[in-house]
Amino acid sequence: MDEVTTLQGMLPICTNCKDIRDDEGLWKQIEAYISKDSDAELTQGLCPDCTRELYPDLVENFSQD
Numbered sequence: 418m419d420e421v422t423t424l425q426g427m428l429p430i431c432t433n434c435k436d437i438r439d440d441e442g443l444w445k446q447i448e449a450y451i452s453k454d455s456d457a458e459l460t461q462g463l464c465p466d467c468t469r470e471l472y473p474d475l476v477e478n479f480s481q482d
């Protein structure tokens with residue numbers, strides 16, 4: 418059950434542009450990532466660029482760096 422919560426086991430994939438966030442927090446194209454590590458599971462989400470594009474109101478709430 419612990420696997421579900423580990424960053425290595427679940428990779429967020431952007432449902433809009435299909436980029437994947439790796440374990441360093443960097444968004445990369447899916448082709449580049451899958452060829453390197455095909456064991457990981459994917460969980461759907463949105464990358465920062467698409468979040469900003471699709472949900473501008475939402476981004477305002479958590480983009481406080």
Ligand SMILES: [Zn+2]
Binds near residue numbers: 435463465467
């Ligand atoms: Zn995206």
